Amino acid sequence: MYQLPEEHEELRAAVRALAEKEIAPYAAEVDEQERYPVEAAQALTAAGFNAVHIPEAYSGQGADAVAACIVIEEVARVDASASLIPAVNKLGTQPILLSASEELKKQVLPSIATGEASASYALSEREAGSDTASMRTRAQLDGDHWVLNGTKCWITNAGESSWYTVMAVTDPNAEKKARGISAFVVHADDPGFSVGPKEKKLGIKGSPTREIYFENCTIPENRIIGEPGTGLKTALATLDHTRPTIGAQALGIAQGALDAAVEYVKDRKQFGQAISQFQGVQFMLADMAMKIEAARHMVYASAAATERGDARATFLASAAKTYASDVAMEVTTDAVQLFGGAGYTRDFPVERMMRDAKITQIYEGTNQIQRMVMARQLLKG
Template sequence: MTFDLFRTTDDHDALRAAVRELADERIAPHAAEVDELAQFPKAAYDALVASDFHAPHVPEEYGGAGADALATCVVIEEVARACASSSLIPAVNKLGSLPLMLAGSEELKRRYLPPLASGDALFSYGLSERDAGSDTASMRCRATPTGDGWVLNGQKSWITNAGESEYYTVLAVTDPDGTRGKNISAFVVERSDPGFTFGAKEKKLGIKGSPTRELLFDNVPVPGDRIIGEPGQGLKIALRTLDHTRVTIAAQAVGIAQGALDHAVAYVKERRQFGRSIADFQGIQFMLADMAMAVETARQMVYVAAAKSERDDRDLAFFGAAAKCNASDVAMRVTTDAVQLLGGYGYTQDFPLERMMRDAKITQIYEGTNQIQRVVMARHLLKG
C-alpha cells in the first residue's frame, strides 16, 4: 500500500473562502426552516447554481466547472458546515452522474451532463432496494430486453433527492439466469418516462431537507442507447462509483463536525458559570481539544482519499472506505459532544447542534454502512 501526500493549492483555499461566504450568507439562514418543514432547500440550490457549486465535478467540456476531486470535497464540506441537507445537492449530483462519466458513451455524456452543469437538472442514484441494501447483488429490479430497448420493473429504496432530480442512474438485473453480480446493468432513467413514479417521502431522523423516496418502475420503457457501459457491467460500475463518492460523504461528515465544533467554541466563550467563562475550565478545554484533533485528523484522511480519487489510485477503495468510516464516526462523536457542551441549550432547536447531531448519523449508514466499510478495508488488506 502506498501513501501519497496531497497538497492544497491557492485555488483550493480561495474556493473554500468563496463557498464559506456563500454558505454563511445564503444557506445557513434557511437551514433550521428547511429541517423543520422537511422541504427541499430551494434557496440553497439557487445560490449554488448561481455560483457554479451545485455540480462542480462536471468537466469543462460538458459545460461544468471542471473541479478536481479535492475541490469538490471542499465545496461539499463547506456547505455541510452550514446545512447537511444542502450539501447533498453537489454530493448526489456527483454520485448520480459519475457512472455516466466513468463508463457512459460520449453521446450519453453530451446529452445528460450539460443540463446538470447548467443547473437545469439534478441527478440521483438508484442502487439499493428494500431487501438489497448492503447485499446489492441480490437486487430484484429487472430490465427486460424488448426490441431496441428495455422495459424496467421493480423499485429502488432510500433514493436521495428523488422527485427533485430529473435524471436517475438505475441498476437492474438484465440476465436473471446469469452469474450473480455479473448480470446487472446500469441505465439512465428520466423523471418523465412513462410508468416511472415515486413513493411517499420518508420521515427521517435527519437531513430532512433532502427528500428520500422510493423509485417505482411499472413497465417503464428505456431506449437502448441509455444503457451505461456494457450489459452485465452495471454492478462493477456501481461499486467503482462508490469508491470515489464515499470520499464526498466523508467530506460531508467533516463539514458537519466542523460546524458543530465552531458553534461549540463560540458558545463556551460566551457562557458564564461560577463567575467566569466556562471556556476557562480545563475539562471544557480538553473536550474541545479532542474534538478539534478528531476533526482535523478526519479532514486529512479525506483530502488524501480525494487525491487518490483524482488519480484513480489502485488503493482508492481502501482509502475511500477508511475516510468515510472515520469521518462519519468523528461527526457523530463531535456533534454529540457539542450538544453536551451546550447543556440544556444544546438539546433545543434554539441552537443548530441538535440538528447537526441528527444529520451526522446518516453519514455512518448511507453509501455503505461503516460495517461494510470495514469489510472493504479488510479485503483490500488481505489481498496484499
C-alpha cells in the same frame, strides 16, 4: 509543500461566504418544515457550485475530486441537507462519467452542470441494501427499448431530480449474480416511472428520500451505461469516488458543530467565568478539533487518490468515509453536551447537526461494510 493549492483555499473561502450568506439563514427552517432547500439550490447553481465535478467538455467546471469535497464540506458546515445537492449530483453522474457512451454523456451531463437538472442514484432495494447483488429490479430489451420493472428505495433527492442512474438485473441466469446487473439512465418523464412519498427521517430532513417505481418503464436502448452485465462493477467503482464526498459531508457537519461549541463556551458563564476557562471543557474542544483535522486529511487524501487512479483508492475511500462519519457523530454529540440543556433544544443548531451526522455512518455503505471492504483490501495484499 504539504498543503492545498491556493485555488482550493480560494474556493473554500468563496463557498463559505456563499453558504453563510445564502444557505445558513434557512437551515433551521428547512429542517423544521422538512422542505427542500430551494434557496441553497438556487444559490449553488448561480455560483456554479451545484456540480463542480462535471468536466468542461460537458459545460461543467472541471473541478478535481478534492475541490468537490471542499464544496460539500463547506455547505455541510451550515446545512447538511443542502450539501447533498452537489454530493448527489456527483453520485448520480459518476457512473455516467466512468462508463457511459459519449452520446449519453452529452445528453445528460450538460443539463446537470448548468443546474437545469439534477441527478440521483438508484442502487438499494428493501431486500438488497448491503447485499446489492440480490436486487430484484429487472430490465429487458424489447426491440430498441429497455423495459424496467421494480422498486428502488432510499433514493436521495428523489422527486427533485430529473435523471436517475439505475441498477437492474438484465441476466437473472448469470453464473454470478453480480455479472447479471446493468446500469441505466432514466428520466423522470419516462413512461412508467414514478416516485413515492417522502420518508419520515431523523435528520437531513431538507433532502427528500423516497422510493422510486418502475412499472413497464420504457427507455431508449442507448440509455444503458456501458455494456450489459457491467452495472455492478460500475456501481462499485463509483463508490470509490463518492465515499470521500460523504466523508466531506461528515467533516463539514463536525466542523460546524465545533465552531458553534467554541463560540458558545466563550460566551456561557458559570461560577463567575466563561466555561471555556475550565480544563475539562478545553480537553473536550481539543479532542474534537484533533479528530476533525485528522478526518480532513483522510478525506482529501482519499479524494486525491481517486483522482489519480491510486491502487489504494478503494481502501482509502472506505477509511475516510468511516473515520469522518464516526468523528462527526462523536463531535456533534460532544457539542450538544457542551451546550448543556440548551444543546437539547432546537434554538441552537447542534441538535440538528447531531441528527444529521448519524446518516453519514449508514449511507453509501454502512461503516460495518466499510470495515469489511478495508479488511479485504488489506488481505488481498
